[in-house]
Every structure is written in structure tokens, then in C-alpha cells.
Amino acid sequence: MANKTFISFIIPHRESEDVSGTAKLAREACEKNDIECEIYAISGNQPTKQRNICLGLPLQGEFVYFIDNDTCVTEKALAEFKRVLAAKGRELGVLGGPTLTPATDTYLMKNFGAVLSSPLAVGSISSRYSKRGTLRETDDSELILCNLLVRREIFDKFGKFSEKLYPNEENEFIFRLKLAGVKIYYSPEFFIYRSQRKTFRHFLKQMFVYGRGRGEQTRLSPKSLRPELLAPSLLFLYCAALIPALLISGYPAIALPLAVYSLVIILPWLPKPAAAPLYPALAFIAHLTYGIGFLWGVVKGRYKADNIDFNYKLHKVEK
Numbered sequence: 111m112a113n114k115t116f117i118s119f120i121i122p123h124r125e126s127e128d129v130s131g132t133a134k135l136a137r138e139a140c141e142k143n144d145i146e147c148e149i150y151a152i153s154g155n156q157p158t159k160q161r162n163i164c165l166g167l168p169l170q171g172e173f174v175y176f177i178d179n180d181t182c183v184t185e186k187a188l189a190e191f192k193r194v195l196a197a198k199g200r201e202l203g204v205l206g207g208p209t210l211t212p213a214t215d216t217y218l219m220k221n222f223g224a225v226l227s228s229p230l231a232v233g234s235i236s237s238r239y240s241k242r243g244t245l246r247e248t249d250d251s252e253l254i255l256c257n258l259l260v261r262r263e264i265f266d267k268f269g270k271f272s273e274k275l276y277p278n279e280e281n282e283f284i285f286r287l288k289l290a291g292v293k294i295y296y297s298p299e300f301f302i303y304r305s306q307r308k309t310f311r312h313f314l315k316q317m318f319v320y321g322r323g324r325g326e327q328t329r330l331s332p333k334s335l336r337p338e339l340l341a342p343s344l345l346f347l348y349c350a351a352l353i354p355a356l357l358i359s360g361y362p363a364i365a366l367p368l369a370v371y372s373l374v375i376i377l378p379w380l381p382k383p384a385a386a387p388l389y390p391a392l393a394f395i396a397h398l399t400y401g402i403g404f405l406w407g408v409v410k411g412r413y414k415a416d417n418i419d420f421n422y423k424l425h426k427v428e429k
Contacts, residue, residue, distance in 0.1 A: 115192065116146040118171030118262065122160035123179035125153040125423065133427040136175075136183040143188040147171070151179075154422030158279045162270045163422065171262055176280075178256040181209070182303040190299040191259060194245060203292040204260050204284065206253035207300030208241055219306040222313050224386030226306070230378055231393040233338055241298035248296035250284035251336070257302045264292060274330060278323035285334045313392070314399050321400035325407020342401030345371070349398065 119136050121129050129151045140147040148170055152160040161176060177183060187207065195202055211223030225231050227240035236242065237252040258280060268286055271279040284294060307313045321342065328335045348367065355364050376390050383389075 114144060114146045115173070115195065116148075116171045117173050117175050117259070118169040119147060119149040119175050119177060120161055120164040121149065121151045121177055121179055121181075121427075122157040122164075123151060123153050124155070127153070127179045129179045129427065132177065132179055132181055132183075136177065136181075137429065139183045139185045139188045142185045143192055145188060145192070149427040150424065151427050152422055152424045154420065156273075156276065156418060156420050156422075158271050158273050158276045159420055160422055161279075162273060163424065165265050165270050169262060173259050174262050174265070175259045176255050176257075177302070178304065180304055181256050182212070184302055187257075187300045187302055190297055194295060194297060194300070198293070198295070201293045202261065202295065203264055204253070204258065204287065204294040205297065205300055206248075206258045206295070207297050207302070208237060208239055209254055209257050209302050209304040210240070211306055212303045215305050216308070218310070218388070219308060221386050221388040221392055222306040224389050225392045225396055228389070228393065230375065231389075231396065237296060237298075241301065243296075243298060245295060245297045245299075248294055249288055250281040250334075252296045253280065253284060253294070255280040256304060257300070259300075268292075272330065275323060275326055277319060278327040281324070282327050282331055282334065285331060314395070317396045317399035318403035318406075321403025321405075322407040323403075325404040325409075326411065328404075328408055329411050339404070342397045343404045344401070346398050346401035346405070 117140065119133070121132060123129050133149045133151065136149060137147060150164045150167065150169075152164055154160045165174070175183075190207070191205060194205055211220060211227070215223065223239060226238070227236050229236045229242075234251040237248075238254040242252075255277075264287065268283075268290060270283075272282050273279075275282055288294060307316050324339060328339075352365060352368065356362070372390075372394075375393050379386075379389050
């Protein structure tokens with residue numbers, strides 16, 4: 111065991127969710143790559159606090175691997191981790207990669223995946239949902255917490271996740287690490303499979319919550335804001351003002367920016383519309399919903415975690 115890499119998996123979940131299948135896949139992927147592992151599952155109603163509680167345990171792993179209850183860890187991902195570790199050694203602080211849409215997802219779910227994996231629709235965030243480029247240093251925009259591996263000692267040096275935030279706790283954490291000079295990597299081959307939201311309502315909620323989380327992170331850490339993150343909110347404000355402006359002014363040219371935006375969304379999609387026929391409409395709706403969520407998080411500024419009674423159950427998943 112002394113010569114083997116050791117990973118501590120942390121799986122936060124709701125009490126009603128079963129993690130046995132997820133844990134089984136993770137353990138099998140480790141065994142196939144000659145990696146030792148331990149797996150902690152913690153049910154509760156505040157994932158950020160659930161992860162932090164596990165980080166306070168006497169973990170054996172040199173690395174902590176954060177996954178969700180529905181993360182399908184792949185053998186190839188851990189093979190890639192070993193390759194990157196061999197190449198980078200002690201320099202490797204954080205490694206993340208994409209969460210891919212499974213082939214078994216429904217027609218609607220695949221359309222959601224098409225939006226999230228499109229650079230035109232979501233910018234650099236698309237790297238979280240599709241394989242992009244090669245191994246490289248990165249920032250929080252390309253990494254996602256359901257597939258994130260962190261050297262354990264980093265938490266001792268730089269603290270845990272901010273319990274004020276959910277989601278975006280990993281974004282704030284990675285931003286702190288980046289400022290401190292920690293080496294953070296993205297690899298397209300460090301991938302897992304995870305299903306998209308099942309219904310349109312859940313997709314809307316996902317986009318709103320993502321936007322709200324970024325807005326709350328901006329209040330907590332203003333320097334973390336990148337200009338492009340304002341675009342969805344500006345689009346929403348523009349669209350909200352467009353009809354009154356047209357009625358008052360009578361100038362159709364006011365709608366020109368919306369026409370240009372529509373062309374930018376639609377033109378790259380035209381050669382292959384059958385692959386994701388709902389993409390243009392979903393991309394537009396996602397932008398508006400994220401923009402509303404961002405404004406809500408910035409203006410409202412009431413961190414959800416502050417207003418929930420916390421309870422949890424922790425257990426170690428044995429073979």
C-alpha cells in the first residue's frame with residue numbers, strides 16, 4: 111500500500127439517494143488502476159457543509175476526489191490521473207475534467223447537454239461538459255465539483271469550502287488557490303459520465319441556481335468576477351426593456367442587437383440541427399435564466415446556507 115496512490119472519495123447526497131452504485135463504480139475504477147481508496151458518503155441538506163465535515167475526518171488519501179451521488183467514475187479518468195501525477199508530481203494540486211452526457215439520456219436531456227457543452231452558448235464553461243483541448247493549467251471556469259480531485263494537504267494550507275456558498279463553493283475555493291499559486295489542471299481525459307436534468311423545469315432551476323451562485327460568489331469575492339459573466343444579465347435587462355422601448359420610440363433599429371445575437375446562436379447550429387433541435391431556444395432561455403439568477407444573487411445577497419437548519423448522517427462505504 112505504501113507504494114500505491116491513495117484516494118479518499120467524498121460523496122454528499124440527500125438521505126433519499128442511494129450511492130452504492132456510484133461507490134461500486136469508483137472502487138472498481140481504482141482497482142483497475144492499482145489505486146487504494148476509501149469512500150465516505152454523507153447525507154444531508156447542505157452539500158458544502160457535508161463536504162467540509164468529511165474533510166475534517168482523518169482521511170488516508172493523498173488526494174481527495176469529490177463526486178456526486180450520480181457520478182459515474184471511469185477507469186480512463188483514473189488512468190489519466192495517474193498519467194498526470196507521474197508527469198507533474200508534487201506540482202499537481204488540483205485536477206478536474208468534463209462530466210459527459212451518457213448515451214442513455216433522453217432526447218430532452220441530450221438537448222440540455224448540447225447547450226451546456228457549446229462554447230458559443232456558455233463560453234469556457236463548456237469544458238465542464240465536453241472534452242476540450244489537451245491537458246492544461248486552468249481556472250474555476252472549466253472545473254466542476256462533481257469531478258474534482260484535490261491534493262489533501264491543500265485544505266490544511268488554504269482552508270475548506272466557503273459554507274456561505276452553494277453552488278459555486280468550488281469556484282470561490284479554486285479562485286483562492288489560483289491567487290496563491292497552486293497548480294490547477296484540466297484534462298479532457300479526466301472525464302466522468304453524469305446525466306443531465308430530466309425536465310425543462312429542472313433545467314431552468316439549474317440555470318437560475320448557477321447564476322445565483324455566481325452572483326453570491328461575486329458579493330463574497332468581487333475580484334473573482336469576469337466581464338463575460340455579466341453578458342446574460344445584460345441580455346435579460348435589454349430584452350426586458352426592448353418592448354417598452356419599441357413602443358415608445360417606434361424605431362425598429364433598437365432590436366438590432368437581438369437580431370445579431372439570434373444569428374450568432376443560430377448560424378453555427380444550422381448545418382446540424384437534427385443533433386440538438388431545441389438548442390437555439392434552450393440557449394436563449396438558459397442565458398436569460400442565468401442572468402436573472404446572477405442579478406438575484408448580487409442584489410438579494412442572502413446566502414441560502416445561512417437560513418437552513420443543518421442535519422447530516424455520515425458513513426464509510428465498505429466493500
